[in-house]
Amino acid sequence: MKSLAFSVAFGALALAGAVSAQAADGVKIGILNDQSGVYADYGGKWSVEAAKMAIEDFGGSVLGQKVELVSADHQNKPDIGSNIARQWYDVDGVDMITELTTSSVALAVQELSKEKKKIDIVVGAATSRITGDACQPYGFHWAFDTRALAVGTGGALAKSGGDTWFFLTADYAFGYQLEEDTTKLVKQEGGKVLGSVRHPLNTTDFSSFLLQAQASGAKVVGLANAGLDTTNSVKQAAEFGITAGGQKLAGLLMTLAEVHGLGLKAAQGLVLTEGYYWDNDDKSREFGERFFKRTGRMPSMIHAGTYSAVLSYLKAVKAANSKDTEKVAAKLKELPVDDAFAQNGKVLANGRMVHDMYLFEVKKPEESKKPWDYYKKLATIPGDKAFFTAAESGCPLTK
Known part of the structure; x- marks a missing residue:
C-alpha cells in the first residue's frame, strides 16, 4: 500500500515537473488587471489588445521561441491578484506580468515578484511608491505615477x-x-x-x-x-x-x-x-489609428503604455539573449525607450521609466x-x- 502511494505521489510530481517544464517553453507574458469593475474601460480588455499588438509588431517570437500572452481579472483585490500571479509564476511559466491596474494589487504583486525573482512592469497603477520605498530589483513603472x-x-x-x-x-x-x-x-x-x-x-x-x-x-x-x-x-x-x-x-x-x-x-x-494622446504626433496617430481599427476606440496612456512595456520587455529579452531575470532587468534599465508611447524614454536605477x-x-x-x-x-x-x-x-x- 505504501509502495502504491509512493508510486502515485512520484508520478504526480513527475507530471507536475513535465507540465512546469512545458509551461516554461517559449516566452509568456501576463496581463493582470481589472476587466469587469470600476477600471474596466481604463485598462481592461483594451490593454490585452495593446499587448497583442506589441507582440505582433515584434514578430511573434523571440530567441526562436513563440511569445504567448495570458490575461486575468484581479477584481481590484490584492489577495486575488497575488494568487493569480503565484499560479502564473509557479505553475504556468509566466515570465513577466504587466499592466497591474490598482495600486494595492500592484504593490502586492511587486512584492511577490521580488520573492519569485520575476519581472513586473506596472502600467495602470499610479502610486509613486512602486519605484519609491516599495521598489525591488525586478520591478518597473512605465506610463505615469502620482x-x-x-x-x-x-x-x-x-x-x-x-x-x-x-x-x-x-x-x-x-x-x-x-x-x-x-x-x-x-x-x-x-x-x-x-x-x-x-x-x-x-x-x-x-x-x-x-x-x-x-x-x-x-x-x-x-x-x-x-x-x-x-x-x-x-x-x-x-x-x-x-x-x-x-x-x-x-x-x-x-x-x-x-x-x-x-x-x-x-x-x-x-x-x-x-503621458500619451493619440493625436499628439505622427507616431501616436499611427498607433492610435491601428488600435481604433481593432477596438473601435482610441487608446489612452494605459493602453499605449502597455504596448510600450511589452515591446520594451521583448527588446530586452532579445538584447540579453536570454530570459534570465537578472539579465533582462539590466537590459531594461540600459536600453532607450523609443516607440509610439514615448520618445527618448529612459529607465532609472529604481525602475522608473522617465518620459515627457x-x-x-x-x-x-x-x-x-x-x-x-x-x-x-x-x-x-x-x-x-x-x-x-x-x-x-x-x-x-x-x-
Missing part, C-alpha cells in the same frame, strides 16, 4: 490661481499617494489644503462628499480617484452646481476613456495630465473637429521635471 500627475495638473492649477484645495480621495493606496503628492505641490506654490474626504472604491453616490467639498469654499476640488469613480464624481458635481458656482474640478487621474465616457459637454474645461508628460484641457464640443478630438495641449512637462530622480524617490536600491 508624482507626475501632481506636477502636471496640481502644479498647473496652483500656479494659475488655484491656491485653495479640497480633495475627494479614493480610500486606498493610490488615492492617499495622489493626495499627498499633490498637496506637496500645492503648498510649494503657496497654496493651502482646506480639507479632504475619502470615499470607498466603486462608489455610486458622491453626494455627501461633494457637499463637503462645496461647503469648504475651496477654489479647486481635486479628484484623487480614477475610472468610473472619476466619471461619476464629475457628473454629480455638475448636478450640484459645483463648477457653476465657481469651483474648479481637477481630474488628477483622468484618461481619454473617462473623457469619452463623460462626453465633451460634461468634461469640457477639465485640466488633466496624460502632457498637460491637456478638454475641448468644448464646438472646438472638436472629428471623433475622439478631445484635447488641446497646454504644456509639455519634461520627464526629468515630472518624475522623481532615483535619488529623490526613496528607493533603497539607489542608496
Whole structure:
C-alpha cells in the first residue's frame, strides 16, 4: 500500500515537473488587471489588445521561441491578484506580468515578484511608491505615477490661481499617494489644503462628499480617484452646481476613456495630465489609428503604455539573449525607450521609466473637429521635471 502511494505521489510530481517544464517553453507574458469593475474601460480588455499588438509588431517570437500572452481579472483585490500571479509564476511559466491596474494589487504583486525573482512592469497603477520605498530589483513603472500627475495638473492649477484645495480621495493606496503628492505641490506654490474626504472604491453616490467639498469654499476640488469613480464624481458635481458656482474640478487621474465616457459637454474645461494622446504626433496617430481599427476606440496612456512595456520587455529579452531575470532587468534599465508611447524614454536605477508628460484641457464640443478630438495641449512637462530622480524617490536600491 505504501509502495502504491509512493508510486502515485512520484508520478504526480513527475507530471507536475513535465507540465512546469512545458509551461516554461517559449516566452509568456501576463496581463493582470481589472476587466469587469470600476477600471474596466481604463485598462481592461483594451490593454490585452495593446499587448497583442506589441507582440505582433515584434514578430511573434523571440530567441526562436513563440511569445504567448495570458490575461486575468484581479477584481481590484490584492489577495486575488497575488494568487493569480503565484499560479502564473509557479505553475504556468509566466515570465513577466504587466499592466497591474490598482495600486494595492500592484504593490502586492511587486512584492511577490521580488520573492519569485520575476519581472513586473506596472502600467495602470499610479502610486509613486512602486519605484519609491516599495521598489525591488525586478520591478518597473512605465506610463505615469502620482508624482507626475501632481506636477502636471496640481502644479498647473496652483500656479494659475488655484491656491485653495479640497480633495475627494479614493480610500486606498493610490488615492492617499495622489493626495499627498499633490498637496506637496500645492503648498510649494503657496497654496493651502482646506480639507479632504475619502470615499470607498466603486462608489455610486458622491453626494455627501461633494457637499463637503462645496461647503469648504475651496477654489479647486481635486479628484484623487480614477475610472468610473472619476466619471461619476464629475457628473454629480455638475448636478450640484459645483463648477457653476465657481469651483474648479481637477481630474488628477483622468484618461481619454473617462473623457469619452463623460462626453465633451460634461468634461469640457477639465485640466488633466496624460503621458500619451493619440493625436499628439505622427507616431501616436499611427498607433492610435491601428488600435481604433481593432477596438473601435482610441487608446489612452494605459493602453499605449502597455504596448510600450511589452515591446520594451521583448527588446530586452532579445538584447540579453536570454530570459534570465537578472539579465533582462539590466537590459531594461540600459536600453532607450523609443516607440509610439514615448520618445527618448529612459529607465532609472529604481525602475522608473522617465518620459515627457502632457498637460491637456478638454475641448468644448464646438472646438472638436472629428471623433475622439478631445484635447488641446497646454504644456509639455519634461520627464526629468515630472518624475522623481532615483535619488529623490526613496528607493533603497539607489542608496
